[in-house]
Amino acid sequence: MACRITELVLDCRDPDRLAEFWCAVLGYEVIGHEPDGLELGPAGGRFGAGPPTLILAQTENPRRGKLPLHLDVSPAGTDQETELARLLALGARRADVGQDGSESWEVLQDPEGNEFCLLRKDVGEA
Structure with a gap:
């Protein structure tokens, strides 16, 4: 089990x-x-x-700062660049958590500041 x-x-x-x-x-x-x-x-x-x-x-007091767990999302039926533009238009914001620019993912925040990552690989149609 x-x-x-x-x-x-x-x-x-x-x-x-x-x-x-x-x-x-x-x-x-x-x-x-x-x-x-x-x-x-x-x-x-x-x-x-x-x-x-x-x-x-x-x-009333959601925890702020780096959380020990975050969500990763992947593009479904499109590329990372197109999906990044869509997420930003929906209200996501770029986040800096110390990346050096060589990462294959994009670090973002939702409208309340919760961090999540947009991965590169297209997982196919949703």
């Missing part, structure tokens, strides 16, 4: 605002409303089957 990652939880001030961003980034939709946040996932998905859902948990 083994465990599977079924949910990733991201603390935030404004779950509705972040839901718009992350749904557009991942092609997810809001699939659940919790008293303190939202659950995002693939349309028609079944809990535990497929990719993990993303829980946006509302808090």
Whole structure:
């Protein structure tokens, strides 16, 4: 037997605002409303089957600074440069965490400052 990652939880001030961003980034939709946040996932998905859902948990004091865990996303059906332009247009911002410019990934922040990386490899159509 083994465990599977079924949910990733991201603390935030404004779950509705972040839901718009992350749904557009991942092609997810809001699939659940919790008293303190939202659950995002693939349309028609079944809990535990497929990719993990993303829980946006509302808090007045989300942790800031370098987190021990971050999300990596990959372009799906396009190249990194095109996807980077799309993410920036959606509200992502470039982040400097000490990169030297030789990295194959782009470090970004979502609208609330949570860091994530855009990898280079196209993983095929979403």
